[in-house]
Amino acid sequence: MNQLISLSGIRRTYQMGGETLHALDGIDLSIQQNDYVAVIGSSGSGKSTLMNIIGCLDTPSEGHYRLADEDVSEMTGQQLAAVRNRRIGFIFQSFNLLPRVDALHNVMQPLVYQRVSYRQRKARAQELLERVGLSGRMGHQPNELSGGQRQRVAIARALVTAPSILLADEPTGNLDSSTTADILNLFDELHREGQTIIMVTHEPDIARRCHRQVRLKDGQIIEDSRSAMTTGKEEH
Amino acid sequence: MAILWEALRSALRAIAVSKMRSFLTSLGIIIGVASIIAVVSLVQGLEESITSQFEGYGSNSLFIQQRRDNYGRLIGDLTDDDLLKLKGIDGISAISPQTFVFEYSGVQYEGEQHSADVVGVMPDYAEMDSSYPELGRFITTTDADSRKKVAVIGPKVRDELGMPENPIGEFIQYGPHWLKVIGVLESKGQMMGQDLDNYVYIPYPTAVGIMGYQQQPFVIFVVRVEDVNRIDSITERVEQTLRRNHGLKPGDDNDFMIQSADQVLQSIGQITQVITWVFGGIVGISLLVGGIGIMNIMLVSVTERTREVGICKALGATRADILLQFLLEAVIISLIGGIVGLGLGFAIGAGVAGMIPNFPPSEVPAWAVFLALGFSSGVGIVFGILPAAKAARLDPIDALRYE
Ligand SMILES: Nc1ncnc2c1ncn2[C@@H]1O[C@H](COP(=O)(O)OP(=O)(O)O)[C@@H](O)[C@H]1O
Ligand SMILES: [Mg+2]
Numbered sequence: 001m002n003q004l005i006s007l008s009g010i011r012r013t014y015q016m017g018g019e020t021l022h023a024l025d026g027i028d029l030s031i032q033q034n035d036y037v038a039v040i041g042s043s044g045s046g047k048s049t050l051m052n053i054i055g056c057l058d059t060p061s062e063g064h065y066r067l068a069d070e071d072v073s074e075m076t077g078q079q080l081a082a083v084r085n086r087r088i089g090f091i092f093q094s095f096n097l098l099p100r101v102d103a104l105h106n107v108m109q110p111l112v113y114q115r116v117s118y119r120q121r122k123a124r125a126q127e128l129l130e131r132v133g134l135s136g137r138m139g140h141q142p143n144e145l146s147g148g149q150r151q152r153v154a155i156a157r158a159l160v161t162a163p164s165i166l167l168a169d170e171p172t173g174n175l176d177s178s179t180t181a182d183i184l185n186l187f188d189e190l191h192r193e194g195q196t197i198i199m200v201t202h203e204p205d206i207a208r209r210c211h212r213q214v215r216l217k218d219g220q221i222i223e224d225s226r227s228a229m230t231t232g233k234e235e236h
Numbered sequence: 237m238a239i240l241w242e243a244l245r246s247a248l249r250a251i252a253v254s255k256m257r258s259f260l261t262s263l264g265i266i267i268g269v270a271s272i273i274a275v276v277s278l279v280q281g282l283e284e285s286i287t288s289q290f291e292g293y294g295s296n297s298l299f300i301q302q303r304r305d306n307y308g309r310l311i312g313d314l315t316d317d318d319l320l321k322l323k324g325i326d327g328i329s330a331i332s333p334q335t336f337v338f339e340y341s342g343v344q345y346e347g348e349q350h351s352a353d354v355v356g357v358m359p360d361y362a363e364m365d366s367s368y369p370e371l372g373r374f375i376t377t378t379d380a381d382s383r384k385k386v387a388v389i390g391p392k393v394r395d396e397l398g399m400p401e402n403p404i405g406e407f408i409q410y411g412p413h414w415l416k417v418i419g420v421l422e423s424k425g426q427m428m429g430q431d432l433d434n435y436v437y438i439p440y441p442t443a444v445g446i447m448g449y450q451q452q453p454f455v456i457f458v459v460r461v462e463d464v465n466r467i468d469s470i471t472e473r474v475e476q477t478l479r480r481n482h483g484l485k486p487g488d489d490n491d492f493m494i495q496s497a498d499q500v501l502q503s504i505g506q507i508t509q510v511i512t513w514v515f516g517g518i519v520g521i522s523l524l525v526g527g528i529g530i531m532n533i534m535l536v537s538v539t540e541r542t543r544e545v546g547i548c549k550a551l552g553a554t555r556a557d558i559l560l561q562f563l564l565e566a567v568i569i570s571l572i573g574g575i576v577g578l579g580l581g582f583a584i585g586a587g588v589a590g591m592i593p594n595f596p597p598s599e600v601p602a603w604a605v606f607l608a609l610g611f612s613s614g615v616g617i618v619f620g621i622l623p624a625a626k627a628a629r630l631d632p633i634d635a636l637r638y639e
Contacts, residue, residue: 077554084552
């Protein structure tokens with residue numbers, strides 16, 4: 001399998017008053033194409049910080065990050081924006097949809113930064129909203145949608161640029177159990193179609209659905225295991 | 237280009253979402269632009285009409301007037317003898333005094349009363365003022381020499397008094413004086429709101445006679461020179477002649493003023509320019525205040541939309557994308573303000589000009605339109621850049637975490 005992400009010696013420190021806080025303290029991690037990874041660990045262990053660095057929203061204080069054979073640690077702000085736009089699809093716990101903008105235009109937005117024409121943007125966004133089962137809700141504003149529907153809009157938006165990785169930081173944290181099941185089924189489906197997914201979660205059940213579990217504690221990886229039964233898509 | 241269009245779209249959306257706030261934000265610009273357009277349109281209209289009135293005389297005209305002291309009182313006198321001496325100057329082709337008679341208000345005909353300006357002039361005046369009779373004749377030397385009580389009237393005077401179409405030989409009454417109508421002028425229409433057809437011309441000596449005991453009537457000598465290239469040397473000759481005639485010693489100030497038509501036009505132009513600049517300054521300040529208002533609101537708006545900026549950055553927006561969006565928003569708000577202000581100022585100018593009787597119609601020159609729109613978009617750029625840069629600089633993580 002192709003190596004997609006390679007992190008080596010990643011540290012992220014914050015200066016808090018006089019003290020130095022290590023949110024990430026020497027992370028070495030490789031992720032292959034079509035990996036389906038759960039990042040687990042107690043609150044404050046550095047999961048979000050790791051996701052943000054992988055998603056190029058944050059930059060490490062130390063260490064190297066290669067993404068699809070490009071050295072991300074050396075990139076300028078503009079290059080990072082391009083990587084976020086083309087390679088990363090980020091899904092947040094709090095959905096982070098643009099307010100006052102309907103579902104369709106939310107999904108179209110990433111393509112604006114690729115200078116894609118309006119017509120093409122619209123066609124592509126419609127396709128993805130159909131894919132997540134929201135063809136009837138395209139003209140709805142975020143505050144007219146349920147939590148599960150909002151997260152599906154966010155997923156459609158994350159996928160609209162056909163990113164190399166889908167990053168999801170506690171995507172079901174704000175959802176009830178049945179909606180959670182819907183979203184996770186969607187993730188399973190996407191993985192089966194070849195999508196690389198990294199997901200932060202608290203719940204052991206959810207973590208077990210993924211094919212690999214990375215456990216963090218105090219900014220370090222203390223466990224990296226694969227679920228034997230469910231490795232690879234040929235299982236289905 | 238597409239990104240510009242997209243930024244425009246989202247800027248318009250942001251403005252549409254908070255219409256009231258956008259309107260209040262651009263109020264400073266609206267007021268600033270409206271006042272500049274109103275003032276400029278009035279001043280321009282005024283200048284237009286004054287200028288065109290003097291242009292009628294041509295650049296080969298000179299105007300000689302009594303000087304006034306600091307209190308506005310007339311110094312010196314322009315006499316018949318002055319007129320005679322000036323006539324003798326080589327190069328002067330025509331000369332006529334011009335004096336407005338204010339002894340009585342209005343003229344009458346068979347019980348009809350009408351207020352018209354009664355002006356004393358000499359025969360040369362007809363040509364200089366392009367006042368040609370349509371019926372009858374203009375004032376002649378004989379009329380002047382024998383102080384005949386005759387009048388050449390504008391067509392409006394005839395119509396207002398209800399005189400017959402051809403009123404030659406009829407008498408109109410000015411106070412106790414009966415004036416025989418000897419001519420009706422061709423219609424000249426309106427200028428500077430003044431009706432050019434509403435004059436009653438009488439021989440200058442007749443006018444002096446009517447004014448009688450009045451010590452110093454205000455009189456202007458209108459002079460036409462043969463060759464416009466010699467206007468400077470003739471002006472000098474006129475000055476010397478009048479000084480000698482008035483018995484002024486070397487070192488004494490002139491007790492009269494000589495101005496060419498060009499000078500008059502120039503000084504009118506200067507006055508209107510000063511007015512324009514003074515108001516321009518005031519308006520500049522109000523636009524500045526308007527701009528600061530825009531900056532203030534934009535800064536608030538950036539803070540409110542911090543999370544939105546974070547989302548856009550997470551989706552791949554570059555600094556330039558964010559900068560452009562907020563900058564365009566500021567420019568559109570102030571440009572809309574500019575356009576609304578333009579319409580409002582135009583309406584105010586036209587309304588004021590219409591309300592004041594005899595005021596010339598307002599006029600908005602193209603440069604003022606471009607200036608107003610250019611200025612308001614400039615204000616948008618200048619005062620929008622700081623908030624836009626603030627938004628563009630936001631760190632994606634911090635912005636996403638912002639509550
Ligand atoms: N901006 C920040 N400033 C200071 N400390 C931070 C900041 N972001 C995260 N941290 C700290 O880094 C550690 C890891 O945080 P985070 O990655 O959000 O944890 P998790 O997502 O696993 O709950 C925590 O101790 C947190 O307090
Ligand atoms: Mg977290």
